[in-house]
Amino acid sequence: MMAALGYVTLAIFLAAMVLTLLKKINLPVQTVLVLVTLVCLLIGAIFKGAAEGWGAVLAMPNEMMGGIILHPVTALLAGLFMAGALSATGGFEAFKVLIGKLQKTPLGLAGTLVILIQFPMLASLPCGRIMAAALLPLLFTFGSEGGMNLLTKSQLIVLIGAFARNAFGSCGPSPIGGVGQIGEGFLGSYFPTAADGILRAPQAFALMLGTALTALFLKLVSQKLYPNDCSLREKVTGEGITVAAPHAPVTGYIALVIFALSLFVAIVQPLGKMPVQTVLVAAALLIIIIGRAKLEDLMAGIILLPVSAMVAGFMAAGALAATGGFDALGTLLHGVAKFPLLGAAGMLAIFVQIQTMIPLSCSRILTAALVPVLFLFGPAAYNFLTWEQLAVVMAAYIINATTSCGPSPLGGGGMMGEGQMRVESGYIKGAYTFTVMAAMTPLAALFMKFVNLARFPAPGQAFKTNLPALAGFAALVLVANIAAIRLLSQAAEPGDRGYHRQAVIFLATGVLAGLVLSLSVFGWTIIPALQGAFGGLLAAVWIAFMVPKRLLPEPASF
Amino acid sequence: MQNTIFTITAVFLFAGWLALEIALHRRVLRGTVVGIRAPRLPLAELIVSDLIVRLDDGREVDAQASGCVQCQARFAAGSRVALLRRGDGYIVTVPWLRQRAKTCGAGE
Numbered sequence: 001m002m003a004a005l006g007y008v009t010l011a012i013f014l015a016a017m018v019l020t021l022l023k024k025i026n027l028p029v030q031t032v033l034v035l036v037t038l039v040c041l042l043i044g045a046i047f048k049g050a051a052e053g054w055g056a057v058l059a060m061p062n063e064m065m066g067g068i069i070l071h072p073v074t075a076l077l078a079g080l081f082m083a084g085a086l087s088a089t090g091g092f093e094a095f096k097v098l099i100g101k102l103q104k105t106p107l108g109l110a111g112t113l114v115i116l117i118q119f120p121m122l123a124s125l126p127c128g129r130i131m132a133a134a135l136l137p138l139l140f141t142f143g144s145e146g147g148m149n150l151l152t153k154s155q156l157i158v159l160i161g162a163f164a165r166n167a168f169g170s171c172g173p174s175p176i177g178g179v180g181q182i183g184e185g186f187l188g189s190y191f192p193t194a195a196d197g198i199l200r201a202p203q204a205f206a207l208m209l210g211t212a213l214t215a216l217f218l219k220l221v222s223q224k225l226y227p228n229d230c231s232l233r234e235k236v237t238g239e240g241i242t243v244a245a246p247h248a249p250v251t252g253y254i255a256l257v258i259f260a261l262s263l264f265v266a267i268v269q270p271l272g273k274m275p276v277q278t279v280l281v282a283a284a285l286l287i288i289i290i291g292r293a294k295l296e297d298l299m300a301g302i303i304l305l306p307v308s309a310m311v312a313g314f315m316a317a318g319a320l321a322a323t324g325g326f327d328a329l330g331t332l333l334h335g336v337a338k339f340p341l342l343g344a345a346g347m348l349a350i351f352v353q354i355q356t357m358i359p360l361s362c363s364r365i366l367t368a369a370l371v372p373v374l375f376l377f378g379p380a381a382y383n384f385l386t387w388e389q390l391a392v393v394m395a396a397y398i399i400n401a402t403t404s405c406g407p408s409p410l411g412g413g414g415m416m417g418e419g420q421m422r423v424e425s426g427y428i429k430g431a432y433t434f435t436v437m438a439a440m441t442p443l444a445a446l447f448m449k450f451v452n453l454a455r456f457p458a459p460g461q462a463f464k465t466n467l468p469a470l471a472g473f474a475a476l477v478l479v480a481n482i483a484a485i486r487l488l489s490q491a492a493e494p495g496d497r498g499y500h501r502q503a504v505i506f507l508a509t510g511v512l513a514g515l516v517l518s519l520s521v522f523g524w525t526i527i528p529a530l531q532g533a534f535g536g537l538l539a540a541v542w543i544a545f546m547v548p549k550r551l552l553p554e555p556a557s558f
Numbered sequence: 559m560q561n562t563i564f565t566i567t568a569v570f571l572f573a574g575w576l577a578l579e580i581a582l583h584r585r586v587l588r589g590t591v592v593g594i595r596a597p598r599l600p601l602a603e604l605i606v607s608d609l610i611v612r613l614d615d616g617r618e619v620d621a622q623a624s625g626c627v628q629c630q631a632r633f634a635a636g637s638r639v640a641l642l643r644r645g646d647g648y649i650v651t652v653p654w655l656r657q658r659a660k661t662c663g664a665g666e
Contacts, residue, residue: 028652070568077571129624275564277571299585300644302578309652311575 005047006324009040033312044323063322076177078280079126085284087301089291090252092134120167126177128167162215172402173203190387202395202447210440217431220489251291313365330376345528349514349535355404395448438509442516510540586640589613621648
């Protein structure tokens with residue numbers, strides 16, 4: 001009876017998420033998640049009350065709280081509190097001024113743009129939307145509409161698309177409430193220093209290279225597929241700079257300095273071991289006091305982001321934990337792994353892509369629910385994986401998860417951008433899904449295997465960093481991706497022509513991703529490699545369905 | 559010691575979050591979306607949407623919804639919204655209850 005409870009609550013959670021994604025439930029995500037939490041707890045109370053009595057029912061709130069991973073939730077709240085303080089005191093305005101001045105340095109325009117594109121990841125904020133909101137207006141000014149008239153329409157599309165890709169994945173490696181911290185919490189039960197950031201570098205590595213590949217995809221494929229669909233204006237010959245230079249209050253610069261110092265203290269810990277959250281809260285309070293931020297400004301700065309939606313995801317995960325939903329999902333996937341064509345390798349190749357397959361507006365919602373399941377695949381329960389293999393799979397999973405809000409039809413960056421550009425669905429979304437599936441996921445796995453297992457050793461383990469192997473395999477993945485983009489570019493034609501050739505190439509890169517993951521996890525063994533490739537193919541088929549081939553008035557359906 | 563500091567910080571953050579929700583509930587003005595202004599720049603809705611909102615006291619004001627809020631809540635003409643005054647304008651927050659369906663990115 002109690003096993004059935006897990007399946008019931010799991011089914012409720014997944015159904016609610018998919019129906020919200022398809023817009024069949026017409027409520028904000030945060031409301032859906034809170035309702036799911038309440039319904040799961042209510043059903044759990046009925047089941048447990050009938051089977052085990054009142055004592056079990058009264059223990060449920062504690063079980064739910066135990067299922068919520070506190071560290072990333074508090075770090076997220078602290079990060080967003082800091083973002084609110086920066087917003088209220090003009091910190092982001094000061095940021096824009098500094099970036100604007102950067103192009104007058106020897107870096108020039110090209111160097112400034114490259115830094116700008118990667119800046120969300122460098123800034124390490126817990127949600128990429130914060131930096132996107134702060135810097136996107138600046139990006140527009142480089143084009144014709146914005147006044148500077150420095151970039152052509154094509155260049156501006158690439159710049160904005162690649163910047164948004166980086167922003168909508170930058171929440172992963174953030175040390176202040178980043179999505180990766182959820183995985184690090186679990187890996188910490190074996191790797192003693194995991195909380196110092198075992199998943200941070202693999203994500204940053206994959207995101208940097210993935211951003212570059214996104215730019216290439218937008219330039220060579222998207223613009224060829226939809227040559228006339230973007231409403232951005234072309235560069236006007238002869239027009240000069242007409243945009244006014246941005247201004248920022250002094251408090252904004254002070255806020256920026258305090259923010260930078262707090263990041264340094266939180267990451268490097270020069271003052272001794274101190275919780276990241278405490279450092280951020282202290283710094284934010286200092287900014288508020290020095291900047292004399294008004295309560296209204298502070299509140300307005302914080303509510304720009306749906307904090308409640310992010311926290312509600314953790315609540316739903318806690319309810320699933322209390323009612324056995326994770327165990328049910330683990331058992332189901334355990335069954336899938338017994339299917340001969342898939343095996344554990346194939347199942348994992350699908351599992352690491354699952355958040356790109358079901359892209360929600362904030363990756364934390366599913367990550368909080370699915371990372372505990374991934375943890376069960378390790379020595380803690382099903383023993384599919386050793387701890388080291390679990391770390392490799394976790395790296396692949398987390399980068400895939402954190403970038404999934406980009407192509408989400410529920411307020412993802414790609415969707416909002418496409419809607420505004422009045423372009424066909426798939427213009428940005430196709431680039432985002434392709435690069436995360438085919439490049440970023442395997443690249444993160446490779447980095448973990450060849451570098452971070454050595455840098456975050458477990459007791460009694462002595463892995464060695466193998467940079468040549470990382471360089472070789474990463475080059476292989478990149479060359480395969482660039483070749484695939486070239487082939488897609490040759491196959492790309494406006495309309496439906498060439499669709500099948502494009503689909504075949506897209507699926508082939510899914511196979512490659514599954515293959516690389518299996519090789520990274522299980523080594524040079526034929527059967528897991530084939531199973532991983534097959535799992536990668538199935539994941540790619542699903543993802544391909546999510547990227548529509550023609551203009552749709554509504555987001556793509558399954 | 560470190561655990562104590564963490565606990566105090568966590569309590570502060572959760573209490574702050576709850577206080578924010580309560581304060582928002584008490585301070586917000588309520589109104590109905592009359593329309594959504596066409597963005598001044600392409601892609602601008604990724605950052606912010608400009609809404610025209612009729613407050614319950616009859617005044618019509620301009621308000622801003624961040625791209626994140628707008629797409630999660632899917633505001634359209636007729637949607638009930640909650641607003642917070644900021645400087646000389648208003649900011650829209652994600653509501654907890656029913657919204658009317660709207661395609662993200664489609665301005666009026």
